[in-house]
Amino acid sequence: MSSDPWGRVDETGTVYVRTADGEQVVGSWQAGSPEEALAYFERKYEGLVVEIGLLEKRVKTTDLSSKDAMTAIGHLREQVDAHHAVGDLAALRVRLDKLVELVDARREERRAQRAKQSDEARHAKEALVAEAEELAGSDQWRAAGERLRALVDTWKGLPRLDRKSDDELWHRFSHARSAFSKRRKQHFAHLDAQREEARKTKERLVAEAEGLSKSTDWGVTAARYRDLMSEWKAAGRAQREHEEDLWNRFRGAQDVFFAARSSVFAERDAEQTENLKLKEELAEEAEKLLPVTDLKAARAAFRTLNERWEAVGHVPRDARPKVEGRMHAVERALQEAEESEWRRTNPEARARAEGLTGQLQAAVDKLKGQIEQARAQGNDARAKKLERELEGRQALLDQALKGLQEFGG
Template identity: 30%
Template sequence: MEHPDHPLTEARRYGYVEDGGVWLRPVLGQPARRIGQVKDTDDDALRYFAQRHEAFRAKVDELLNRLETADNQGSYLMKILHLQEQCKQHDGLGDYETLHRRLHEAEEGLKVSVARNREKNLATKLGLIEQAEELSNSEDWIVASEEVKELRQAWLKTGPVDKELTEELEGRFHGAVQLFFDRRKAFQTDRKVLARRTVDRYRELVNQAETLKNSDQFEATSRQLKQLQTAWRDVNGNLPKKQAAELW
């Protein structure tokens, strides 16, 4: 008993040979079109283009199988759209209607999934913005700096939101982060200026004390030294211990 020639049967179902050319019947709203020519026999040509369809179908199967187990399914959307378009242009003989339908169903499901993920990402980013804006006014510089760094990492790890919201959210988050670091920089600059002024004042008092060390006007000198000690305490500057010890 002879086995049916399945590729040839499928090829004749979806195409035909005419005037030495291989034709694909109307599909997906497209008119019949010539997809190749007969080189040897009509049947060989039909089988060849049926095999081309099978190779394309395998490509679709592989993509949809990968999609099912993918972590970042949104990255597959453009691939699916590209294959849908190829269904209308691919030169083969087979059931392109079914392949196109499967891809369209995957596209619709993917759009729903992407929309849900973007809603989740939006909620996450709004939470990060709220935290960043709170920290932007903090003066607990060490702790807040670490928290801001963690927020930046969390922001980078959070997926995209709808395009029309991206610029606004990016601006709010990075604006709050930049405000915090600008304030920290200004604080550090002011602290350095104050430290320099404190050192200058201490040195001034030290120099005044140095001028009195050889004085033989003991009563007046004692009174002046007490005044210098009081002035020293009034400066109340916070200096590193080593530097303070050197001045003292």
């Protein structure tokens, strides 16, 4: 018979393990010596020690689920309880019990962590909903639209809540986005309607201005032209593709009339020369408004200067393009500043800017061809007139190209 502190082998080859409840049969050994029998079952015990140690490490250092951990513990406990090994089986049970306690503690930690994450996700989504609902009433169409898109991306990165809470918050979030989109669509539809109404009004004003261009009733017609100009300004801007053409026709009709009147009132040349001096001073004051730093203040100041300009009266015809060109350059700069702000809130602005640029480029190319043709025909007067018109169109093209660059194209 052979034995060690935890087990023995009797004369029949039966192997026993000692426990607190007495000896338990481990198995029968007939293949060799009693020492070999004890060594075999002791190795089985060491195998259990190794398996329990590995499981302890997995529980402590990996994300092994509580369910899988308890299944593994149960499997090891069955092997320990089966008494098929020689060693301190009670110690193994103690380690398995402690391992159960550790798994329970980890389960609670994970439950608490999930609860914390869920709470944080809830607060985060509630904050997104609150911001979206605030943005729904914004008039900063571009900035608010971009921010709402960013909020959607943030929402997608957050964990889901329980279905009821998540659906309720998403409904509010989606409703806020829809409300903003609806208001933005209505806003731009209203702008388009206003510009269409302005186009119709200016078409009527152009028709009347062209009808008056051959009038010789100088005083009454001049007064009517001033009224037409006031109506023109009050009408607002038409669509970009119509505004310039309408203005050229409107201004051209006035030019025809006032040119005829000027030829009749040649004696007023001295007065017009004085007017030129005053307008040059006003143009100089207007040029000091550039570059535009405070659009509202600059527009108000220019409006005052323009009223004074209109009150001055006419200047000599040959000097008018230059002095008016100075004022128009300031006005274009102010319009560009306004339209730059407008473009930032108008998703259709890029296409319109590209269209206008193409139209202006075509007009410039056409004028260049006409100038070359006039020179070839020896018509220097026409060539010079076309060159002055080319300067204005080129300036407008340069402004349009500059505006297009703001879109990165």
